[in-house]
Ligand SMILES: Nc1ncnc2c1ncn2[C@@H]1O[C@H](COP(=O)(O)OP(=O)(O)OP(=O)(O)O)[C@@H](O)[C@H]1O
């Protein structure tokens with residue numbers, strides 16, 4: 001008997017060879033594209049830590065006797081908001097701070113003193129700084145009297161990693177330095193999605209159990225398409241519903257100052273996640289082998305005991321996949337959340353506060369951020385953070401499902 | 410003791426069991442044999458009301474388990490199933506640990522006493538001749554056992570709730586010869602305490618383990634007698650043909 005492998009010939013062999021290769025390649029290509037997106041996000045974003053904090057074309061000037069030469073973004077903001085009023089608070093000598101912006105400087109002089117074309121502005125500025133030892137001035141480099149002996153420019157740092165990752169404020173338009181603290185956004189995102197899961201999981205699981213186990217075939221064939229239809233509604237519509245119905249309702253019932261809260265965001269997110277969650281969970285419960293069900297019933301377990309001791313555990317990986325898919329879909333669909341959470345970049349302390357999520361921030365701000373500027377870069381880094389967050393959640397869900405399957409519950 | 414009287418069973422229009430009357434004694438092993446599709450499983454599943462789960466079925470006639478008419482309205486099906494254990498053709502361990510598989514029936518029974526559960530689990534595993542093989546890995550997933558071990562685990566699982574009847578639907582058909590002979594020995598030792606009914610396609614197995622044998626064909630009980638009699642000197646020609654392999 002000839003059992004040697006024969007060379008396949010002809011067009012058919014050629015086509016099947018190519019199909020095989022294309023299928024094999026498509027997996028690799030998908031992974032590669034995902035990698036490319038991540039690299040792109042980081043590449044666009046990572047320049048943030050090399051760009052100066054102060055906007056290009058501006059400098060911070062101080063009196064040359066001032067020994068402070070390092071100020072964090074928060075400190076600078078404090079100084080210009082006049083929350084910090086003494087140099088001693090930021091490590092200098094005991095001296096009152098006079099913070100000046102360009103318009104404040106110009107207000108101190110008459111038009112003649114400045115000159116028609118502002119040709120004396122630089123000189124006046126030098127004089128002003130020389131006579132005010134506690135000064136810090138935020139001015140365009142063009143007019144900065146840098147050769148004046150009593151003036152020193154503050155050495156500007158690049159944006160610090162620390163400020164980005166644990167900074168408590170996100171104010172990209174603040175001057176003299178924008179604040180890119182991502183903590184409130186990360187927290188906002190986590191809060192909204194976490195509570196969305198807490199709301200959606202029991203509800204979705206309940207409906208899925210009802211559909212898979214209890215509903216008569218007629219009810220099931222009626223309900224399933226309706227639920228699947230819900231998944232197709234654009235998220236703006238959900239957002240609109242949230243804004244017009246849920247927000248005022250929550251505000252009235254809970255007697256809150258504003259209705260746009262993390263809570264409503266979670267609610268909307270949960271509603272949007274439900275159809276996917278229900279469909280996936282229901283299908284995986286339906287897949288529980290009949291033999292397992294019968295084995296459980298044959299041991300005298302009731303229908304309910306069989307559901308929660310056999311069917312739900314058996315379907316647990318499908319259920320967690322449903323949660324991740326549902327929430328993932330909902331999180332990605334920024335609009336609805338953007339519309340109902342109030343978008344205040346504050347670290348939330350309760351669910352009943354306005355919050356702002358990462359996707360909402362990106363959607364709202366990318367349009368107005370100058371390409372290549374620090375704001376733009378910060379938004380790209382936010383995208384990368386969001387990607388990492390979803391990745392971690394996905395991996396966790398997968399690990400959880402796997403663990404349960406191997407070890408028993 | 411279990412008993413069926415004038416049973417007619419229908420899957421929708423299909424008449425699967427035709428006027429069957431049969432009585433199985435305690436502490437005996439009764440084998441049900443017959444060609445595929447003749448209704449052995451359907452008949453077996455009457456006694457723990459497993460057929461109730463299938464839509465569109467209809468039953469005429471009466472079934473008794475230990476003197477109780479089990480299709481009477483007053484019967485609690487879950488309670489009945491605790492009295493009548495069932496082992497299926499393919500091993501069906503739950504996706505749980507070995508220990509939890511055996512403890513399952515106790516737990517759904519509302520038993521919480523940990524010591525009692527541990528003791529019952531050990532007794533049942535010993536009863537199913539599995540204890541020595543698994544005593545060191547009770548916490549491991551039941552899926553890590555071999556097919557034969559899984560089937561003995563399923564038997565142990567049924568034993569744990571102390572049923573009085575044990576129904577086995579081709580319990581060894583998916584197993585290798587060694588596992589099969591272990592299960593056969595097990596069945597033999599179990600009959601001391603239980604009423605056992607076993608469906609099998611294996612003639613040698615039926616003659617080895619059973620005391621009485623019923624031969625089914627096309628939904629009818631053709632012959633029911635002592636196993637020796639059935640295999641050595643059957644009364645019906647169909648039986649003779651079947652056991653000698655000229656039919657089926
Ligand atoms: N769920 C069902 N719905 C409809 N008909 C069924 C169903 N289960 C079994 N039947 C039919 O009832 C008849 C008896 O089936 P049963 O499973 O009892 O046979 P069996 O003797 O156990 O066969 P086997 O030896 O192959 O297991 C068969 O003709 C089968 O097609």
Ligand SMILES: [Mg+2]
Nearest residue numbers: 449450451578
């Ligand atoms: Mg069968």
